[in-house]
Amino acid sequence: MEKLxxxxxxxxxxxxxxxxxxxxxxxxxxxxxSAKALLDDFxxxxxxxxxxxxxxxxxxxxxxxSILRNISSVPIIIVSAKDxxxxxxxxxxxxxxxxxxxxxxxxxxxxxxxxIFRRIEIDKGEEWGxxxxxxxxxxxxxxxxxxxxxxxxxxxxxxxxxxLMVYLIENKDxxxxxxxxxxxxxxxxxxxxxxRATDDTVKRLRKxxxxxxxxxxxxxxxxxxxxxxxENIDG
Numbered sequence: 593m594e595k596l597x598x599x600x601x602x603x604x605x606x607x608x609x610x611x612x613x614x615x616x617x618x619x620x621x622x623x624x625x626s627a628k629a630l631l632d633d634f635x636x637x638x639x640x641x642x643x644x645x646x647x648x649x650x651x652x653x654x655x656x657x658s659i660l661r662n663i664s665s666v667p668i669i670i671v672s673a674k675d676x677x678x679x680x681x682x683x684x685x686x687x688x689x690x691x692x693x694x695x696x697x698x699x700x701x702x703x704x705x706x707x708i709f710r711r712i713e714i715d716k717g718e719e720w721g722x723x724x725x726x727x728x729x730x731x732x733x734x735x736x737x738x739x740x741x742x743x744x745x746x747x748x749x750x751x752x753x754x755x756l757m758v759y760l761i762e763n764k765d766x767x768x769x770x771x772x773x774x775x776x777x778x779x780x781x782x783x784x785x786x787x788r789a790t791d792d793t794v795k796r797l798r799k800x801x802x803x804x805x806x807x808x809x810x811x812x813x814x815x816x817x818x819x820x821x822x823e824n825i826d827g
Contacts, residue, residue: 595709596620596637600630600653601645601671610643613698614705627656638664641705644688646672646679654686661687661796665748667708671696684778685792689751711738711751728761729808729822742804752778753797756790760810760820769817794818 597619601607607623614621624630627644628651634642642660644653657668670683673694680691690704724735732741738754740747749757755777760768773790798810807823 594618594620595640596622597641597643597705598622598624598630598634598639599643600624600627600648600656601643602626602648603645606645610698610701613702617702619705627651627653631656631659634660634664634666638666641667641669641708643669643671643701646670646674646683654682657683657686657688661750665750667712667751669701669704669708671701681774681778684752685790687750687752687793687796708751726758726761728764728820730806731757731761731808733758733761742801742806742808745804747800747804747806749797749800752793753800756793756797760818764820767813767817767819771817773817790818 597614599607599610599621601610601623602625604625607625611621611623622630622633622639624633625648627648630642630644631651644656646653653670653672657670660666660668667690668688669690669692670688671692671694672679672683683691689708692701692704726733726735730743732744733754734740735758738751740749740754740757756773759773759777770790777790794810794812801808801810809821809823811819811821813819
């Protein structure tokens with residue numbers, strides 16, 4: 593079945609251009625002039641991917657992203673005329689999977705969408721191989737398939753949560769600063785404003801580990817960053 597994509601943007605010309613391009617590429621597309629209208633439809637009929645402009649009247653795209661992430665793991669692409677690292681960090685904090693700066697080519701957007709769906713299909717369709725697998729505590733991370741399990745049960749991580757988890761496990765013997773995570777995991781240039789930008793992603797990751805009764809925890813190192821550790825079950 594064709595993938596269903598929801599797009600919210602208050603610029604009608606951009607909406608029509610993106611919709612026309614994606615429909616020709618084989619997707620079903622619903623467009624909305626407001627984030628609220630998109631959310632109203634999503635509650636009744638969730639889509640396979642959501643594209644949100646930040647600057648919209650009423651509810652902005654970042655607020656809609658936060659609401660969606662609280663109720664769903666649907667892939668979210670933020671589009672915005674703002675191109676600062678701080679704006680990109682804010683989007684990641686709220687759980688978006690990708691961030692595209694206006695003006696952009698429809699071809700580039702299509703490539704980003706296909707990349708996200710390709711990763712999802714790999715997660716669903718391939719068996720677990722023996723390469724690029726990380727074991728830590730009761731976690732099993734398959735880097736090739738972008739998949740994670742806790743006690744043999746799948747745990748649903750966003751792209752950014754997964755990248756963070758992998759980096760923490762690969763550096764499990766040391767504490768990692770917020771600045772290092774921003775540079776190494778998300779490839780951002782760091783300044784003083786950005787240094788706490790990883791905290792929301794860590795909070796979501798902690799919540800998912802707790803909900804899945806994992807023995808793995810993420811400790812906050814005050815004034816510095818984070819360290820992953822395994823709970824000692826031997827007392």
